[in-house]
Amino acid sequence: MSARLVVIGGGLAGIAVAVRLAEAGHKPLLIETKKKLGGRATSFIDPRNERELDNCQHVVMGCCTHLLDLFSRIGVLDRIQWHRELFWTKGDGIVDVIRPARLPAPFHMALALGRLSFLGKQDRAAIRRAMWRLIRLSPAGRQRWTGRAFSEFLAEQRQTENAIRCFWTPIIVSACNVALERCECSYAMQVFQEGFLANAWGGAVGLPTVPLWRLYDPAVDFIESRGGDVVDGVSARSLAFDGTRITGVVTPDGLIPCTSVVTAVPFDRLDKLVSDTLRRADARLQALDRFEISPILGVHLWFETPVMSQPHLVVVDAGVQWLFNKGVDEAGRQHLHAVISAADEWMELPEETIVDRVMVDLHRVLPRSRGLRPVEARAVKEKRATFALTPGIDAIRPRSAPGPIGLHGAVPNLYLAGDWCDTGWPATMEGAVRSGYEAAGAVTGQDCGVGDLPPGPLARVLGLKPAGRIA
Known part of the structure; x- marks a missing residue:
């Protein structure tokens, strides 16, 4: 078997890498342990009733520019149904509807927030105060909150207990998958700034109309029609390392020789693939056991x-x-x-x-x-x-590309992908795809980023700008 570029892992990060590499003419080999692509954002056949079920419902938002770009490339955008309205309820059959008003961002949500029936006057005033602070907070200002919990920001903004429980908590826990007291503040701020405030389309909610794994089937044809290969049912056991470079991927069926490898697997899975020798040679691999x-x-x-x-x-x-x-x-x-x-x-x-x-x-x-x-x-x-998106998490999130010094000092033909990498985003499908695009860009030497959703004119004047991590 001749050596080739190997992508380990068929989740969204791995799919994104392989799609962009195949598009650039690199003919990657994508290997995946399971029989279907999708990783954690996938589906299964329930043996109890033979139904196709998603592991968990996943939501696309209008601000997820890289995820939507991937779906466009593989031709599945028509499998997403969009909703401009968000339905909220606290009970007793009362449903509040948040829909963007015909006002320029960031004020398109102001009227809707004021109509939420479960918020009192003090709650609304507190939320408006915090929202205005977020509107006026630049990316540099947001970074000054790095290492602190979002609950500290809410305390500084004098948020009421009811506003925290009924407004801030549902959004942040859903988006970041941690409680407010454990959530890295800069990312919670990003959810509101880029997801709801900067652009009226950013908060639009897209729901797949098919089981999740059916979103990824066309990716196989996309990759293989461009000379790549997708092989399922193959599990990587370890990375072969000669002291300088990765020479292959060890599987139960033998060694797959490689020119380069992109590991698009979770941090704990990667931790099991690397030897102590490889770990010492690559600074990006030395904090894998510190993730929660x-x-x-x-x-x-x-x-x-x-x-x-x-x-x-x-x-x-x-x-x-x-x-x-x-x-x-x-x-x-x-x-x-x-x-x-x-x-x-x-x-x-x-x-x-x-x-x-x-x-x-x-x-x-x-x-x-x-x-x-x-x-x-x-x-x-x-x-x-x-x-877990805990305060200070960016200190251990590695970049995809190998580099000469510090956290990024690395083995030259090893590239990392996964939502846990340093994408500038929380642990989301968008973050996974961003990492894949960044890994593909590092391999090809080309810019594979597609940009962020641009702020509206008024939002930009007021200081709302995306952080812009993809190079």
């Missing part, structure tokens, strides 16, 4: 009759943060999907207890569900869903 993890729980529920009419609900002051309406089948059964982020306390619970707790929230917010039990339920625990 944060879990996510997805709960699929089927009801005999429809109990929810909205496409989604942001659930306030509850264990469940999001409810997604997955539709009604031919028998009239409605499929709902509940998502609990930062789900540490749920991980050791049995499925029956999980369903009971979720149903308490559903009975509170969905009046038509009261007195009903799901006819079927399936809890999917992702104990290692994301890295």
Whole structure:
């Protein structure tokens, strides 16, 4: 077997790398342990009922420029359904709708926030005060909050307890998968600045209309039609290192010789692939054991009759943060999907207890569900869903490209990808794709970034600008 460029891992980061490399004529070999691409953002066949189920509902936002670019390249943008409205509820059948007003960003959300029924006058005043601070905070100002928790910023801005519990918490826990007290402040700020304030399209919510793994099938044809290969069911055991360069990828079936390798796997998986000798030779690999993890729980529920009419609900002051309406089948059964982020306390619970707790929230917010039990339920625990976005995390997030000194001093033909790398984004699908594009750019020597969603004219005048990490 002749040596070639190998990409390890078929999640979004690996797909992004392989797509861009194939496009540039590098004919990569992408290997993936599972039988389908997608990594953690994927689907499975439930052996209980033979249904295709997503591990967890994933959301695309208008500000996710690199993810949307990837979907465009492989031809699946038409499998995303967009929603300009966000439906919020605290219970008793009262649903508040946040929709952008016909005002220039960043004021397009101001009227909607003022109409949230579960916020009092003091809450709204506090939120407006913090939002104005975020609007006026430049990228450099945001970086000055690096290493501190977002809860400290909210305390400085004199946020009310109700505003924290009912507004800030649902958004940040869902976006960053950690509690406010554990969340790196600069990234929480980024969620609001780039996701909701800078551009009216940034907060648009896109939901896949197909099981997640069907988003990635066209990527295989894209890569292979350009001379690359995608091989599933192959697990990397280790990286062969001659003291200077990576010479191959060790698998159960033998050695795959390589000219270069891109590892597009989670940090803990990469930690198992590298020898002590390789770790000492590459500064990027020396902090892999310092990352923490944060879990996510997805709960699929089927009801005999429809109990929810909205496409989604942001659930306030509850264990469940999001409810997604997955539709009604031919028998009239409605499929709902509940998502609990930062789900540490749920991980050791049995499925029956999980369903009971979720149903308490559903009975509170969905009046038509009261007195009903799901006819079927399936809890999917992702104990290692994301890295924990804790204060100071950027100190250990490595860049993709090898470099001569410091954290980036590295083996010259080893490239890293994954949402945990130094992408300038939280642990998201967008972050994973950004890392893949950066790795591809490092290999090819070309700029593979596609830019951020530009701020509106007024937002730019007021100081809202994307941090802009992709080179």
